[in-house]
Amino acid sequence: MRELDVARVTEAVATLAVEACTYLGDDLMAFFQKAAEREESETGKDILAQLLENAKLARDTNMPLCQDTGLAVVFLEIGQDVHLVGGDLEAAVNEGVRRGYTDGYLRKSAVADPIGARVNTGDNTPAMLHTRIVPGDKVRVIVAPKGGGAENMSAIGMLKPSQGRQGAIDFIVDTVAKAGPNPCPPIIVGVGLGGTFEKAAYMAKHSLLREVGSTNPDPRLAELEDEIERRCNALGIGPAGLGGITTVIDVFVEELPAHIASMPVAVNVQCHSARHKEVVL
Amino acid sequence: MDGDKIVGGESTGGAGGREIRIVTPLTDEVIESLHAGDRLLITGIVYTGRDAAHKRLIALVDEGEPLPIDVRGQIIYFVGPTPAKPGEVIGSAGPTTSGRMDAYSPKLLDLGLKGMIGKGSRNEAVKEALKRNKAVYLGATGGAGALLSRRIIASKVVAYEDLGPEAIRELEVKDFPVVVINDMYGGDLYVEGRKKYERKVGP
Numbered sequence: 001m002r003e004l005d006v007a008r009v010t011e012a013v014a015t016l017a018v019e020a021c022t023y024l025g026d027d028l029m030a031f032f033q034k035a036a037e038r039e040e041s042e043t044g045k046d047i048l049a050q051l052l053e054n055a056k057l058a059r060d061t062n063m064p065l066c067q068d069t070g071l072a073v074v075f076l077e078i079g080q081d082v083h084l085v086g087g088d089l090e091a092a093v094n095e096g097v098r099r100g101y102t103d104g105y106l107r108k109s110a111v112a113d114p115i116g117a118r119v120n121t122g123d124n125t126p127a128m129l130h131t132r133i134v135p136g137d138k139v140r141v142i143v144a145p146k147g148g149g150a151e152n153m154s155a156i157g158m159l160k161p162s163q164g165r166q167g168a169i170d171f172i173v174d175t176v177a178k179a180g181p182n183p184c185p186p187i188i189v190g191v192g193l194g195g196t197f198e199k200a201a202y203m204a205k206h207s208l209l210r211e212v213g214s215t216n217p218d219p220r221l222a223e224l225e226d227e228i229e230r231r232c233n234a235l236g237i238g239p240a241g242l243g244g245i246t247t248v249i250d251v252f253v254e255e256l257p258a259h260i261a262s263m264p265v266a267v268n269v270q271c272h273s274a275r276h277k278e279v280v281l
Numbered sequence: 282m283d284g285d286k287i288v289g290g291e292s293t294g295g296a297g298g299r300e301i302r303i304v305t306p307l308t309d310e311v312i313e314s315l316h317a318g319d320r321l322l323i324t325g326i327v328y329t330g331r332d333a334a335h336k337r338l339i340a341l342v343d344e345g346e347p348l349p350i351d352v353r354g355q356i357i358y359f360v361g362p363t364p365a366k367p368g369e370v371i372g373s374a375g376p377t378t379s380g381r382m383d384a385y386s387p388k389l390l391d392l393g394l395k396g397m398i399g400k401g402s403r404n405e406a407v408k409e410a411l412k413r414n415k416a417v418y419l420g421a422t423g424g425a426g427a428l429l430s431r432r433i434i435a436s437k438v439v440a441y442e443d444l445g446p447e448a449i450r451e452l453e454v455k456d457f458p459v460v461v462i463n464d465m466y467g468g469d470l471y472v473e474g475r476k477k478y479e480r481k482v483g484p
Contacts, residue, residue: 243474
């Protein structure tokens with residue numbers, strides 16, 4: 001059985017947190033460019049050009065793209081043939097967040113006692129950690145800093161099965177409409193369909209790791225994603241909410257079977273600073 | 282269209298809306314000349330403040346105590362920057378969502394605050410307070426924190442240092458770019474902009 005020291009996970013989390021916050025993916029850079037060309041609103045074009053310039057500046061100067069460097073969402077896919085040694089895995093992940101956010105000059109945005117004193121934890125811990133056991137002898141580490149503005153516009157609906165496909169689409173589009181200018185559009189709409197309450201929310205979040213412009217391998221879901229995207233872009237919200245045809249960057253749907261009584265629909269809203277970086281150990 | 286000269290400000294023209302240079306602190310005359318959609322370049326002092334700082338300020342107002350900053354004529358920028366690296370004035374510094382300050386802003390506007398910079402919609406109570414007090418709500422580009430930091434030339438904490446990123450800072454800005462979202466006449470750029478591009482699509 002392969003042994004892996006958790007210190008390597010710490011190192012990976014620290015490095016990926018800084019990289020994610022300063023180095024926007026090529027998929028989004030390409031989107032800003034293309035969207036600026038086809039956007040009908042002059043103001044919208046200008047905003048998209050600013051976002052491209054901002055991302056380039058962040059890459060060149062190692063300054064975070066956005067001051068909201070988020071809560072540190074961490075996904076670990078742990079091969080079942082790996083033996084993790086050298087300490088507590090969860091503590092190792094938190095140590096990575098602590099180091100990345102402190103040494104990397106990222107903002108610490110975590111507050112304890114959320115409905116009371118709201119005291120900053122000082123080092124952006126704890127990580128929002130999701131682990132999965134998968135076949136193999138590798139560990140995949142994904143860090144996806146998540147800002148508060150877009151997260152606040154997210155929603156979950158435990159809809160009635162009678163509402164069907166149309167009801168689900170209406171709920172998703174309504175969530176985007178209500179969010180308006182608040183979550184820093186253009187946004188990515190992450191959707192989790194089915195499962196239980198928490199699985200739907202998890203799928204919505206996990207879907208955001210997909211590459212912008214990629215096609216869902218399931219043609220039924222690909223068609224659904226296109227329909228949601230068309231309806232959202234017809235809302236007119238536009239870049240920065242100032243009006244335009246570019247409200248949504250992409251729509252990603254994940255799905256699980258649901259209970260015979262349930263139709264959960266979760267919508268996780270992602271701002272245009274869609275940050276995630278990964279490494280395989 | 283080319284901008285008109287305005288009192289207290291100098292128009293620089295430019296495509297799209299008018300582009301106007303303004304200098305803080307703001308007077309009623311300047312506020313009266315501003316309309317939703319105008320693009321402004323702000324030079325001077327602006328104060329930062331977000332959730333936790335607002336909560337403390339309003340607690341002082343409610344107790345009749347003096348505030349650590351004089352808000353009369355001033356602009357508050359809703360921002361919690363990333364820490365400055367050695368040699369930097371400030372870290373990434375874009376706007377946060379303003380709606381969370383809706384519960385607090387009317388009281389500060391009633392005390393003479395003239396402007397707020399943020400992103401996202403304000404509620405009716407804030408819009409009414411803008412009309413009542415001759416003030417404006419300004420939008421900066423959300424997520425453009427690296428770009429916007431370049432227009433901040435000095436920064437110092439003036440209150441609530443213990444709040445870390447939420448402390449109140451006095452920022453000196455030069456040509457800081459914003460757009461007028463809500464003017465004192467009830468204009469709302471979010472509503473108007475969206476209406477212009479809204480389309481009907483069949484299911």
